[in-house]
Amino acid sequence: MPTSAPRRDVRELTHEGLVFGCDYNSEQWPRETWHEDVVLMREAGITLVAVNIFGWATLNPAEGVWDFSLLDEILDLLHANQIAVNLGTATASTPAWLTTAYPEVLPVAADGTRRFPGGRQAWCPSSPVYRERSKELVTRIADRYGSHPAVALWHVSNELGCHNALCYCDVSATAFREWLKERYVTIDALNTAWGTTFWSQRYGEWDEILPPRATISTTNPGQELDFHRFSSDALLDQYRAEAEVIRTRSEAPVTTNFMVAAHIRNLDYWSWASDMDVVANDHYLDHRLADPVVEMGFSSDLSRGLAGGKPWLLMETAVGAVNWQPLNVARVPGELQRQMVAHIAHGADGVCFFQWRASTQGSEKFHSALVPHAGTDTRAWREVVALGSTMKDLAELQGTVVKAEVALLFGWDSWWAADADNHPSSEVRYLEQVHATYAALRASGVTVDVVSPDADLSPYRLIVVPALYSVTDATAAAVADAVAMGATAFVTFFSGIVDENDRVRLGGYPGAFRGLLGVLVEEFSPVPADVTLALTSGGKARLWTEYVRAEGAEVIDRFEDGPVAGSPVVTRNQVGSGAAWYAASALEPETLAALMSRVVEDSGVIPMPAAGPEVEVVRRVGVDASYLFVINHSLKDVSVDVSGMELVQRREVDGDLTVPAGTARVVREETA
Numbered sequence: 001m002p003t004s005a006p007r008r009d010v011r012e013l014t015h016e017g018l019v020f021g022c023d024y025n026s027e028q029w030p031r032e033t034w035h036e037d038v039v040l041m042r043e044a045g046i047t048l049v050a051v052n053i054f055g056w057a058t059l060n061p062a063e064g065v066w067d068f069s070l071l072d073e074i075l076d077l078l079h080a081n082q083i084a085v086n087l088g089t090a091t092a093s094t095p096a097w098l099t100t101a102y103p104e105v106l107p108v109a110a111d112g113t114r115r116f117p118g119g120r121q122a123w124c125p126s127s128p129v130y131r132e133r134s135k136e137l138v139t140r141i142a143d144r145y146g147s148h149p150a151v152a153l154w155h156v157s158n159e160l161g162c163h164n165a166l167c168y169c170d171v172s173a174t175a176f177r178e179w180l181k182e183r184y185v186t187i188d189a190l191n192t193a194w195g196t197t198f199w200s201q202r203y204g205e206w207d208e209i210l211p212p213r214a215t216i217s218t219t220n221p222g223q224e225l226d227f228h229r230f231s232s233d234a235l236l237d238q239y240r241a242e243a244e245v246i247r248t249r250s251e252a253p254v255t256t257n258f259m260v261a262a263h264i265r266n267l268d269y270w271s272w273a274s275d276m277d278v279v280a281n282d283h284y285l286d287h288r289l290a291d292p293v294v295e296m297g298f299s300s301d302l303s304r305g306l307a308g309g310k311p312w313l314l315m316e317t318a319v320g321a322v323n324w325q326p327l328n329v330a331r332v333p334g335e336l337q338r339q340m341v342a343h344i345a346h347g348a349d350g351v352c353f354f355q356w357r358a359s360t361q362g363s364e365k366f367h368s369a370l371v372p373h374a375g376t377d378t379r380a381w382r383e384v385v386a387l388g389s390t391m392k393d394l395a396e397l398q399g400t401v402v403k404a405e406v407a408l409l410f411g412w413d414s415w416w417a418a419d420a421d422n423h424p425s426s427e428v429r430y431l432e433q434v435h436a437t438y439a440a441l442r443a444s445g446v447t448v449d450v451v452s453p454d455a456d457l458s459p460y461r462l463i464v465v466p467a468l469y470s471v472t473d474a475t476a477a478a479v480a481d482a483v484a485m486g487a488t489a490f491v492t493f494f495s496g497i498v499d500e501n502d503r504v505r506l507g508g509y510p511g512a513f514r515g516l517l518g519v520l521v522e523e524f525s526p527v528p529a530d531v532t533l534a535l536t537s538g539g540k541a542r543l544w545t546e547y548v549r550a551e552g553a554e555v556i557d558r559f560e561d562g563p564v565a566g567s568p569v570v571t572r573n574q575v576g577s578g579a580a581w582y583a584a585s586a587l588e589p590e591t592l593a594a595l596m597s598r599v600v601e602d603s604g605v606i607p608m609p610a611a612g613p614e615v616e617v618v619r620r621v622g623v624d625a626s627y628l629f630v631i632n633h634s635l636k637d638v639s640v641d642v643s644g645m646e647l648v649q650r651r652e653v654d655g656d657l658t659v660p661a662g663t664a665r666v667v668r669e670e671t672a
Contacts, residue, residue, distance in 0.1 A: 005009045011151055011253035013275040017395025019313060019350025021048030021086065022370055026074045027058045028359055031337050033587065034074060037357060038081045040371060045388030048352065049078055049313075051157050053143070054087035054120070057095035060137060068144055070250040080152035086352075087151045089141060089242050091134040092158035092367055093120040094318075097557075098133060105130045108169035111214040111231035119363075121164040125234040126175035131241060138245045146249035155315075156242045158255040159282060160235045165266035168211045172234075177206050179230040193501040194222035199632045218421040221502045226534065227292030228416040232268045240275060253277030257315040258306065260299045262431060265419075268412035269306050270452045279307035282316035282354075283343075287329045293633055294337065294439045297616065300346030301438075302410060302450040309401055309449070314340075319353055319380055320368030328377040330368070334662045337390060338631060341648075341664035343507045344394060345618040345629035347402045350498050351391070393647050394666060400622035405449040405605045407460040407476070409468055410434060411453045417502050418469035425526035427543055428494060428586070433633070437466035437492060440596035445607030447618055452616050457482040460668035462603035463511070465491040472500050476512035483516060488603035490581045490596070491517060493544050509546070510582070517582045518553030521546045525563040532588075535569055539591030545569075559585070570595060614658075634658045 013019075022041075025035055035285040041049065052071055054057075060066055078085055093482045099117040100103055107124045108114050115122065125129045128174045145151055184190040187203055196202040201220055203209055211226050236661040243254045255278045258269050263286065263414065273279060281303040285292040303312045319336060321328035331339075359367035365666050374381045418430040441448050448462070457463055463482055468475075468491075474498060483489050496512035507512030509521035525545045527533065533541040546562045553573035559565050573580045581599050583592070593613070600607065608617035614634035619629045628642050640657045647666045659665045 007269035013253050013278045013629055017398055018391050019048050020045050020391040022046060023050045023053060023355040025355060027070060028050060038077055041083055042081060044385050045392060046083060048084045048086055050086040050088060052090050055090040056137060057451060059090060060599045062097050062348045077146055084152035085150040086153040087145060088155040089157060094123050102129045107164045107167040120165045124167040124169055124172060125238055126172045135241055135245055142249040144245045148441060151252050151578055152247050154252055154254040156239050159257055159259050162259060166231050168213050173210050176211050176230050177209050181206060182492050194220055205603060220418050224420055225417050225502050236272055255280045257282045260302045262289055262295050265415050273306040279303060279312040280315035284318050287325055293436055294442060296553050297442060298438045299436060300343050301448050304347035304402060305450040311347055314342050314343050314348045316349040316352060316354040318368050319370055323364050323367040326481045337387050338664045339661060340387055342616060342631045345631060348391045349398055353490055390648060397620060397627055400620040404449040405460055406446045406462040407447045407451045408438060408448050408464045409453045410450050414468050414470045424524045426628060427529045433467035434440055437464060438648045440592040443613040444595040444600045445611030446600055446605055461487055461605050463487055463489045467492055467497050468495045469497050470500060471496045471512040478517045483580050484576035486577040488579050490599045492583045508632050516580045518601060519571055519582055520549045520551050523547045527562060533562045540588040541585035543586040546584050610638050626669045628669055630659045631664045632661060635661050637661055642667050
């Protein structure tokens with residue numbers, strides 16, 4: 001378990017208007033470039049610059065040797081040019097001297113092999129040597145710059161757990177056992193939770209327990225799940241250790257950059273969020289996905305959920321292409337501004353980029369930057385300057401919030417457990433089902449809060465539960481109570497199957513939600529990924545079928561063919577003044593979107609005007625005004641009935657706003 005309780009004395013990031021920022025790896029450039037850069041930063045409208053993210057080897061080039069002269073100079077230069085600093089603790093990557101002198105710091109993979117230095121994050125989260133040396137570094141930085149007038153925000157490490165979240169070394173094994181002792185208290189309780197009577201895995205002593213290292217068969221699912229929880233907590237401990245050093249030496253807020261993205265799953269950010277003064281997220285369009293823009297919206301809504309509905313900060317994104325995907329796609333003209341305004345629509349109070357100036361060397365030399373290799377006489381630079389102007393035009397949005405009547409339940413425990421080995425189908429992946437359901441909600445034109453399974457559900461009229469495989473009794477009861485009070489629930493297959501210990505709930509699927517949904521599933525019968533299933537309604541499904549028996553629920557649709565032909569596939573159960581819908585298969589996008597529109601209508605939630613699969617319409621609300629965002633990702637112009645001041649083009653709109661294809665508009669709405 002993390003070593004200290006979550007904090008409550010949250011510090012605010014002080015800034016005027018929306019943040020427009022970037023990472024600046026000044027140590028990669030000569031001093032004469034620095035002076036050129038601050039002039040360009042002012043031209044672009046940059047207000048916040050992250051420095052010293054990977055500066056350990058520059059500040060501390062050898063054991064016992066310290067040199068802060070370059071960092072002194074760059075902080076003073078930025079401050080002199082009225083640019084605030086997001087100061088990194090420089091602990092993300094270890095210097096070569098440290099891993100040479102103390103190789104035990106290096107992480108160990110599941111197969112027992114130690115990973116070499118030469119990349120980044122070459123450290124074990126449980127290493128006492130790393131903890132001691134990193135705290136020494138942070139102490140020196142915080143002592144020196146804790147009162148520096150440039151420092152507006154502290155940036156602990158960088159993308160914690162991106163590469164080193166799971167370490168299987170002996171030090172980690174000892175730490176894992178201590179974590180388990182705190183969680184279970186007795187070895188018998190652990191044996192019960194993990195079901196160790198299976199395969200003669202019972203433990204008699206704590207010292208017999210190891211991390212789930214590579215075995216000749218698959219490992220214990222309960223052990224795997226707890227190791228993910230432990231590993232998330234181990235990195236949270238590191239964050240807290242660094243943050244505690246800073247808080248005793250500075251009044252500025254402290255954060256780190258989350259990675260709410262399609263390919264990162266190792267940290268349970270619900271357990272981290274309360275430790276952040278500012279919830280900050282890194283997001284890059286993932287062109288390996290079928291629809292990366294939908295995933296972008298989900299990531300933004302989840303970031304807002306982690307912030308408790310308050311504004312959050314996009315800490316990193318790309319001006320154009322990244323360097324780490326198989327095909328690194330550049331943004332087309334106009335895409336940058338449209339998508340950055342979309343992040344703001346979903347609750348961000350600022351956008352920042354990696355990085356300021358494109359590197360000439362290193363692993364990320366082909367990652368796009370605000371200042372590209374070709375310099376400032378480029379389309380990319382002109383779009384950056386235009387975006388900076390737009391950020392100023394939208395300054396009054398600072399502090400406003402997004403209001404939603406729809407909640408989508410999302411949990412890392414379910415992600416870890418549902419994607420484990422030995423399940424009915426390896427083709428069913430948790431996040432894919434979440435994204436599919438989110439896309440259907442987006443197509444229905446509603447605004448969505450992505451919330452923890454433990455969240456208060458009372459504010460919501462529609463509660464969506466996609467593939468929530470692992471569910472506590474409390475979560476199941478909260479959903480049922482909300483429905484009984486008049487809410488509508490929509491639950492998809494493979495939800496409610498196990499409890500928090502990955503123990504199957506007996507009596508028939510979908511386990512925790514069986515009574516609420518008024519159905520009983522006798523058996524799963526998944527199908528190959530290339531098989532399309534017909535439904536009696538004319539819709540289509542794939543991947544999954546199951547033998548569903550309606551026990552009080554109304555059958556809305558059935559499988560027309562496949563292994564369970566004639567069995568219900570969509571049901572609706574009236575519960576009190578609410579209703580609970582169930583989808584027993586992975587419905588194809590058009591089928592799921594049509595069903596979701598019906599569910600939304602049933603819930604009484606009113607879709608946003610003109611919103612649809614390619615047009616986002618979101619409202620942010622402040623004390624004195626409300627703002628309607630229209631983000632047109634389509635190839636056609638759209639019209640919206642709204643009146644007020646359009647902020648992007650600074651013109652009055654009287655009832656008919658045309659938003660050209662590929663653009664975004666923001667209207668300060670007229671009040672009655």
